[in-house]
Amino acid sequence: MSPDLTVQLAPKHEHGLLLANPVMTASGTFGYGTEYRQVFDVQKLGAIVCKGTTLEPREGNPQPRLFETASGVINSIGLQNIGVKTLIREKAPIWADWQVPVIVNIAGDTVDEYARLAKELDGVAGISGIEVNISCPNVKAGGSAFGAEPDSAAEVTKAVKAATSLPVLVKLTPNTGDITKVATAVAEAGADAISLINSVKGMAIDIIERRPATGNITGGLSGPAIKPLALALVYEVAGAVELPVIGCGGITNSADALEFIMAGASAVQVGSATFSNPHASLDVLEGIEQFMEKEGIESLKEIIGVGRG
Amino acid sequence: MATGRVTILTKPPETLIIASAPVISNTEVMPGTRLLWLEASGVAPSASPGQFLMVYCGRDTLLRRPLSVHRVDGDRLALLFTVVGKGTRWLSQRKAGDAVDIFGPLGSGFTINPDSKNLLLVAGGIGIAPLRFLADVALKEGKKVTLIAGARSAASLLPVSPPQAFFNEGGLPSNIHVVNATDDGSEGFKGLATDLIPAYADGADQLFACGPAPMYRTMAQMPELKGKPVQISLEIMMGCGMGVCYGCTIKTGSGLKQVCKDGPVFSLEDIVWEELEI
Ligand SMILES: Cc1cc2nc3c(=O)[nH]c(=O)nc-3n(C[C@H](O)[C@H](O)[C@H](O)COP(=O)(O)OP(=O)(O)OC[C@H]3O[C@@H](n4cnc5c(N)ncnc54)[C@H](O)[C@@H]3O)c2cc1C
Ligand SMILES: Cc1cc2nc3c(=O)[nH]c(=O)nc-3n(C[C@H](O)[C@H](O)[C@H](O)COP(=O)(O)O)c2cc1C
Ligand code: FES
Numbered sequence: 001m002s003p004d005l006t007v008q009l010a011p012k013h014e015h016g017l018l019l020a021n022p023v024m025t026a027s028g029t030f031g032y033g034t035e036y037r038q039v040f041d042v043q044k045l046g047a048i049v050c051k052g053t054t055l056e057p058r059e060g061n062p063q064p065r066l067f068e069t070a071s072g073v074i075n076s077i078g079l080q081n082i083g084v085k086t087l088i089r090e091k092a093p094i095w096a097d098w099q100v101p102v103i104v105n106i107a108g109d110t111v112d113e114y115a116r117l118a119k120e121l122d123g124v125a126g127i128s129g130i131e132v133n134i135s136c137p138n139v140k141a142g143g144s145a146f147g148a149e150p151d152s153a154a155e156v157t158k159a160v161k162a163a164t165s166l167p168v169l170v171k172l173t174p175n176t177g178d179i180t181k182v183a184t185a186v187a188e189a190g191a192d193a194i195s196l197i198n199s200v201k202g203m204a205i206d207i208i209e210r211r212p213a214t215g216n217i218t219g220g221l222s223g224p225a226i227k228p229l230a231l232a233l234v235y236e237v238a239g240a241v242e243l244p245v246i247g248c249g250g251i252t253n254s255a256d257a258l259e260f261i262m263a264g265a266s267a268v269q270v271g272s273a274t275f276s277n278p279h280a281s282l283d284v285l286e287g288i289e290q291f292m293e294k295e296g297i298e299s300l301k302e303i304i305g306v307g308r309g
Numbered sequence: 310m311a312t313g314r315v316t317i318l319t320k321p322p323e324t325l326i327i328a329s330a331p332v333i334s335n336t337e338v339m340p341g342t343r344l345l346w347l348e349a350s351g352v353a354p355s356a357s358p359g360q361f362l363m364v365y366c367g368r369d370t371l372l373r374r375p376l377s378v379h380r381v382d383g384d385r386l387a388l389l390f391t392v393v394g395k396g397t398r399w400l401s402q403r404k405a406g407d408a409v410d411i412f413g414p415l416g417s418g419f420t421i422n423p424d425s426k427n428l429l430l431v432a433g434g435i436g437i438a439p440l441r442f443l444a445d446v447a448l449k450e451g452k453k454v455t456l457i458a459g460a461r462s463a464a465s466l467l468p469v470s471p472p473q474a475f476f477n478e479g480g481l482p483s484n485i486h487v488v489n490a491t492d493d494g495s496e497g498f499k500g501l502a503t504d505l506i507p508a509y510a511d512g513a514d515q516l517f518a519c520g521p522a523p524m525y526r527t528m529a530q531m532p533e534l535k536g537k538p539v540q541i542s543l544e545i546m547m548g549c550g551m552g553v554c555y556g557c558t559i560k561t562g563s564g565l566k567q568v569c570k571d572g573p574v575f576s577l578e579d580i581v582w583e584e585l586e587i
Contacts, residue, residue, distance in 0.1 A: 027360070028554065028555075029549070029553065029554060030553055031549075031552060031553030031554075032553075035551055035552055035553050036551075036553070038324050038325040038551070039325045039327070039551075042530040051553070051555075059558075059560075059565060060555060060558060060565075062561070062586055063545070063546075063558075064546055065546070065555070065556045065557075065558070066372070066546045066547070066548050066554075066556040067546070067556075068370065068371050068372050072371065073371055073372060075548070075550065075556065077554065077555045077556065080555040080558055080565070081555075182480060215586065223371050224371075244510070272371070272548075273372065274549070274553075275371075275372055275548045275549050275550075275554065276365065276371055276372060276373055277327075277328065278325070278327055278412055278549075278551075
């Protein structure tokens with residue numbers, strides 16, 4: 001018998017958000033899901049999280065936007081995206097025919113922008129949930145990320161929840177003082193699940209040109225370099241909130257994913273690994289399944305959090 | 310991607326292949342530049358000139374490296390690359406019998422108009438990589454090809470001659486004309502490849518260029534090329550190689566473009582050189 005891999009990502013939500021398996025794609029590394037149909041059957045995944053979406057289309061940051069570091073990559077994409085209207089018009093109808101749930105990652109400069117985005121997406125066929133990226137600059141607080149402080153994180157969460165009937169995942173940034181405080185605030189504000197982590201602020205300098213290696217000076221570090229850091233934060237947040245936690249950061253194979261699950265994550269997101277191995281997410285899924293069969297684990301639930309010590 | 314509600318295949322053809330390609334040979338053909346022949350049955354037959362592969366280059370690299378398809382021979386495919394850093398160094402050490410993990414074919418390549426009779430190809434240094442494949446295909450289609458190849462010195466010029474098979478199939482030797490230019494004058498014309506363009510542009514129905522950005526900037530200024538259809542291949546840092554990460558975006562006359570998906574081949578006049586930060 002094949003093991004039960006299903007995950008309920010939004011147990012508090014009236015309709016819930018049931019995934020066939022715990023492997024998701026991380027926002028910004030899988031486009032709109034449509035692209036990778038040229039590579040593998042994306043319907044096999046647990047869920048697809050699409051590129052961060054804003055109210056209006058965005059052009060993003062100046063080049064260079066990518067820089068490879070030791071076991072990592074710094075990106076300064078600057079949220080280039082097609083905007084929510086085009087997403088609803090051109091992408092959602094495709095998703096509506098899919099079995100795999102698609103979750104739309106949203107980003108705004110103000111609380112009101114988040115709320116408007118959530119409202120636009122509410123009830124659109126093909127969209128199964130919202131992931132709130134609170135790593136964006138908080139214009140009101142002078143540019144620090146909404147996710148950096150419990151209060152602003154909660155404010156965004158509340159506004160989004162009030163504007164939509166969709167399940168709401170809130171994605172945390174590691175660039176904060178005590179992440180458990182932000183997680184608790186977000187949970188109290190009504191989030192259905194918490195995903196973490198977004199990329200870690202990082203920088204590189206081109207010593208020949210004597211200037212930053214990426215166009216926006218600093219960028220976000222992702223990849224295996226951040227995995228231990230992400231794992232520790234997932235461990236802490238899973239211990240602090242009752243909600244399902246989705247682990248993300250440096251996952252390249254099923255062993256990495258299982259570490260996150262055993263640290264307390266109910267699901268995982270595969271990000272930059274897709275660049276080096278375009279079917280990394282599928283490999284992770286197959287690896288988890290094989291591990292469970294080999295170890296005689298019947299249901300994923302049996303191993304969530306078992307490695308917390 | 311179509312707009313609005315359209316009939317969607319639930320499982321579209323998976324046309325992009327990740328393959329572990331056995332190395333047939335890996336030889337240094339010029340100082341610091343190697344020719345790598347791979348057995349790539351899934352990828353080679355569907356590749357077209359100007360397309361590239363994302364090549365896994367060892368554990369010390371996280372991102373795959375984009376390399377142009379240099380030649381195709383049935384199920385075999387060749388890459389031509391210069392060793393510039395850790396990825397290409399790793400690749401240079403692969404031996405016959407090893408396997409190289411490739412992903413592709415990717416990108417939108419060169420377009421030869423059916424009406425074109427005379428093609429002018431301009432290669433700057435390693436820019437010869439995609440142009441060799443283009444020349445092979447153009448010759449097969451019966452086009453006349455003039456190739457201006459520029460390099461630092463004679464040692465860095467790739468000898469370009471069609472294989473015997475080409476002649477066996479009735480290909481005309483007179484259809485290919487190679488003009489060399491070297492910085493130091495050790496072979497052919499002493500000067501830049503672009504210096505020779507004005508002399509050859511007149512009879513060309515289409516131009517195709519691959520080389521460093523300064524070469525394109527020079528071409529963009531040339532009165533002889535005004536109104537001529539010129540296609541160029543751009544180089545930029547890439548993450549995914551297939552249009553999802555937005556790492557390779559540039560501004561063009563027709564809006565934002567992703568070099569990996571909308572390019573790497575663009576029309577010369579479409580590039581906004583003042584905006585290009587690469
Ligand atoms: C579409 C496309 C086709 C290409 N085709 C060829 C080809 O056929 N033959 C060939 O020799 N080279 C080609 N290149 C360039 C090649 O991708 C880089 O030389 C290679 O990625 C360098 O990798 P590395 O690990 O050896 O160097 P690194 O250690 O990564 O860097 C060494 C130097 O190379 C530069 N570099 C790194 N990555 C890139 C990149 N993606 N584009 C441009 N410069 C880069 C860096 O700025 C650095 O200065 C192509 C690039 C693109 C975008
Ligand atoms: C190129 C790139 C673009 C990204 N874009 C987004 C985005 O739009 N929204 C978001 O919430 N996270 C974005 N991320 C962060 C990832 O979703 C993920 O949280 C992070 O990369 C850590 O996971 P990884 O190490 O597996 O890549 C992006 C990451 C990369 C590398
Ligand atoms: S390299 Fe990712 S979009 Fe072009």
